[in-house]
Amino acid sequence: MKKNKTKSLKQESFRERFPMYVMFAPFFIFFVLFTILPILSSIVLSFTSYDMISIPKFIGFDNYRRMIVNDPTFLITVKNTLLFAVIAGPLGFLLSFVLAWFVNEFSPKVRTLLSFMFYAPALAGNAYFIWQVAFSGDSYGYVNSMLLSIGIITEPIVWFKNATYLMPILIIVQLWQSMGISFLSNISGLQNVSRDMYEAGAIDGIKSRWQELRYITLPSMSHMLMFSAVMQIQSSFSVSAIAVALAGYPSKGNAVDTIVSLMSDVATVRYEMGYASSMAVVLFLMMVTTRLLVGKIMAVVQK
Amino acid sequence: MVIVDKINALKLKIFKPNPNKQSLAPGRLPCRRYTRTKFGDFVMFVMLAAAGLFTMLPLIYAVATSFKPLDELLIFPPRFLVRRPTLNNYLVLPDLMAALKVPLSRYIFNGVSNAIVTTSVYIVVSSMAAYVLCKGNFKHKGAIFMIVQFSLMFNSITLGIPRYLIYSYLGMIDTYWVYILPHMAATLGVFLMKQYIEGYVPDAFIEAAKIDGAGTFRIFWTIVMPIVKPAWLTLTLFTFRDVWSEIPSGTIFTEQLKTLPQIMGQITAGGAARAGSAMATTVIMMIPPIIVYLISQSNVIEAMSSAGIKE
Numbered sequence: 053m054k055k056n057k058t059k060s061l062k063q064e065s066f067r068e069r070f071p072m073y074v075m076f077a078p079f080f081i082f083f084v085l086f087t088i089l090p091i092l093s094s095i096v097l098s099f100t101s102y103d104m105i106s107i108p109k110f111i112g113f114d115n116y117r118r119m120i121v122n123d124p125t126f127l128i129t130v131k132n133t134l135l136f137a138v139i140a141g142p143l144g145f146l147l148s149f150v151l152a153w154f155v156n157e158f159s160p161k162v163r164t165l166l167s168f169m170f171y172a173p174a175l176a177g178n179a180y181f182i183w184q185v186a187f188s189g190d191s192y193g194y195v196n197s198m199l200l201s202i203g204i205i206t207e208p209i210v211w212f213k214n215a216t217y218l219m220p221i222l223i224i225v226q227l228w229q230s231m232g233i234s235f236l237s238n239i240s241g242l243q244n245v246s247r248d249m250y251e252a253g254a255i256d257g258i259k260s261r262w263q264e265l266r267y268i269t270l271p272s273m274s275h276m277l278m279f280s281a282v283m284q285i286q287s288s289f290s291v292s293a294i295a296v297a298l299a300g301y302p303s304k305g306n307a308v309d310t311i312v313s314l315m316s317d318v319a320t321v322r323y324e325m326g327y328a329s330s331m332a333v334v335l336f337l338m339m340v341t342t343r344l345l346v347g348k349i350m351a352v353v354q355k
Numbered sequence: 356m357v358i359v360d361k362i363n364a365l366k367l368k369i370f371k372p373n374p375n376k377q378s379l380a381p382g383r384l385p386c387r388r389y390t391r392t393k394f395g396d397f398v399m400f401v402m403l404a405a406a407g408l409f410t411m412l413p414l415i416y417a418v419a420t421s422f423k424p425l426d427e428l429l430i431f432p433p434r435f436l437v438r439r440p441t442l443n444n445y446l447v448l449p450d451l452m453a454a455l456k457v458p459l460s461r462y463i464f465n466g467v468s469n470a471i472v473t474t475s476v477y478i479v480v481s482s483m484a485a486y487v488l489c490k491g492n493f494k495h496k497g498a499i500f501m502i503v504q505f506s507l508m509f510n511s512i513t514l515g516i517p518r519y520l521i522y523s524y525l526g527m528i529d530t531y532w533v534y535i536l537p538h539m540a541a542t543l544g545v546f547l548m549k550q551y552i553e554g555y556v557p558d559a560f561i562e563a564a565k566i567d568g569a570g571t572f573r574i575f576w577t578i579v580m581p582i583v584k585p586a587w588l589t590l591t592l593f594t595f596r597d598v599w600s601e602i603p604s605g606t607i608f609t610e611q612l613k614t615l616p617q618i619m620g621q622i623t624a625g626g627a628a629r630a631g632s633a634m635a636t637t638v639i640m641m642i643p644p645i646i647v648y649l650i651s652q653s654n655v656i657e658a659m660s661s662a663g664i665k666e
Contacts, residue, residue, distance in 0.1 A: 071571035072491045079484035079545060083503070085525075086540035090517035091509045104516070151406075154399060162400065164652050169407025172414045175596065175644050182413040194435070228410055233593060237547060240585035240655060244555045275554035279547055286507055316512050325513065332513045339508040 098330035103323050115330035125306065125314060126331070132219075133289060133310045133335075137342070140223045141288035144230050145281055151231070152238035153269070167239060174232030183225050183298060187211040212299050215307035222308050225294055230287045234280035241276030245269060274354060281346050289339050292316065311335050417641075421445070421634040428630050444631035448639075451632065455618065457610045466614035469534045470599045470643070476535065477594050478587050481544030486575050488545065489552045490561055500549065503542045515604075522606060533606045534614075538598065544590050551586035552579060588651040596644045616640065 098115055100108035119126040155166045186194045189210035196208040211217050245268070253268045270277075292312035295301075299308050301317060311331060319328035420428070422440040452459045488500050518537070527533045556579055564574045580587070602616050619636045 069492065072487045072493065075483040075572070075575065076487040076491070078480045079539060082536060082539040083506075083542065085521060086518060086537050087506050087514075087542065088502070089521060090514040091506060093517040094509070094513045097513070151403070154403060158396070158400070160653075164649075166400075166403050166407055167652060168648065169404070169411050171648065172407075172411045175641055175648065176414045176417060182416050185416075231410070233543075236589050236592070237586075240589045241551070241554070243585050243655060244551070244582070272554065275550040279550040282504065282507065282546070289508075290510055312510055312512070315510065319512050325516065329513045332510045336505075336509050340505055343505070343508070 094329045095333055097326050098333045100326040101324075102326040102329075104325050105323075108326065111326070115327050116334070118327065119330065119334070125302075125309070126311075128306045129309050129311045129314045132306070132308060133291075133312075133338075135219070136223065136226075136291055136308075136310065137285070137288040140226050140230075140291070141284045143223075144227050144234065144288065145284045147227065148231055148234035148280055148284075149238050149273075149277065152235055152242055153265070156239060156242040163239075167236065170235055171232055173229050183221070184212075187221060187298075189213065213304045215303075215305040218299055218303060218307040222291075222295055222298065225298065226288070226291050229294060230284070234283050237276055237279055237283075238273070241273050242269070245272040271354065274350070278347070278350065281350070282343060285339055285342050285346065289335065289342070414641075417634055417637055421631065421638045423631055425631065444635040445639075447632055448635060451629075457613075459618075461611060462613060462615045462618045465612065466599065466616070467643070469531070469614055470595055473535045473538050473598045474591055474594045477538050477541070477544060478591055480539050481541070481590070482548045482580065482583070482587055483575065484545045485548030485552055486579055488549050489556075490558070490579075503545055507542050507546065519605070528606050529608050529612065531612065533603060534598075534601075538594070541594075544594065547590055548583065548586055551583050556582050585655045588655050592644070592648055592651045595647045599643055600640065 097108060099110060099112060101111050101114075102108035151170060155163055155170070158166065188194075188196070189208060189212060191197055191200055191208040193208070193211075195211070196205075199205045200208065209217065211221060249268050249272060250264065253264060258264050258267065290310075290312050292310050295303065295308045295310060296313055301313050302309055312335070315328050315331045315335070318324050318331065416435060419435065419437045421444055422437045422442070424439060424441045424443060427434065427438060455462075488496060488503070522528055522533055522537075525532075527536065560578055560582075561574055564578055569577070600616050601614075602620070607613060607617070619640060
């Protein structure tokens, strides 16, 4: 299929390639200005001590040494972030595909309605305050009053002050919140899997819906699945706003403090921009490693 | 895998149609897909709708609360649904807004025009970049795409200061530009569109169009964009929602340049007594993204019923 796909670079004249450059330029210029330059400067700052007032002072790898040797909180946040990402990331990935796959087989009207329901959290903005009401620590919280009336518990549980419950609650809330982008991109991907492919498969001896999923739907979706995986990596490693809103910072026993929570504390309360930048770099490296790993896994699965 | 090989062979056939097989054009063959039974459909619907109601709880709560009278807002224990609905929370909004220095219409105009302009320009800019990254022919294409993808993973907390310095160096502070231009650097759209084009636009289409003498831009606009319509409609939704609810931090000072969300915060910063009105503004702010959602998703489905890839 890839035979004589494109001419080699030398064969194609500048004139032929010129429109491509013009089409790429608008994005590329702003990308370099507003994304690459700030990231580079943040990496440089990670080797300095910078309080946002005086001039940054170069201190080599001291920030990195400090976070590993002298900052037990940082190590806890690394553990929490990884635990969170390992559970919420894959779960969110699977859930968003399975739901999209289920929803996609309904008639258009039903599909629009169901997609709307699953996309609602993203439309409702910062609506996680509702979980505060639901898991409220007194007997009036919805969850507590329900459990009390069934008789499972005899006195209200203070959910957000109990390290055992914090992590599971947060994972549920994050799953619920992060569905939006992955779910809808999966839906749009499923809709472009060509009908001809299914017909061809049927002629060719596809026997069941499982075979159809395995041999036609999933291979045609591989690019969208990669997109959704990256979205899940990004959101599960950077979870913070929900944790801080529900459990506060620092949370009870640092149970749900993540790297990003600590980083924003360091950057916006303690004004240690250099140290915060070095955390950003470490988090970035963790995410990139995960992304490369996921790419390897997906390549193996596809074989 | 024998089946996979056969499917690949068929894929080739479909993408390069055999003129003798015109009778097999898509749409003529009865679609022989394995679908659920009616009963299975029903069970699945009930289960999904139950799950969907659960995910919709916050939305329902926000709407219900916006209709609650003051005594129900302060009631203890709090109730989820409203008992005696009132429009009062909405009706006081004009009074609250009368105190603003600039007429409300100005904020609405700013918000709507900003969201429409930014979203449409962004869709074109990122789709073009994605197309070039996917089908273009230049050195280091793969490396550039990796950088684009990885840049999504750098947390933005520490990027605020350098960005602010760049905005101010370019003289963008306190102008409309600071709403629009930073979005053009967002990589999510390029990534989404690139994955989609790679997955669903075969090189054969582009080669064929080139042989027919179509220029690069024309191929992009008349061949690629229609095929990837579901993707850019979905991207429209994400972008519109983000731009619409965005509150720029420290880059806009002139009252005449502010948008609705910025002013909403000022109106509702009134404690418990204004909790109902705060919720009413939240509900009002949700309406435009919901409209965009309905328009874009019904179009996605229309695009789909005319089948994904055709010759």
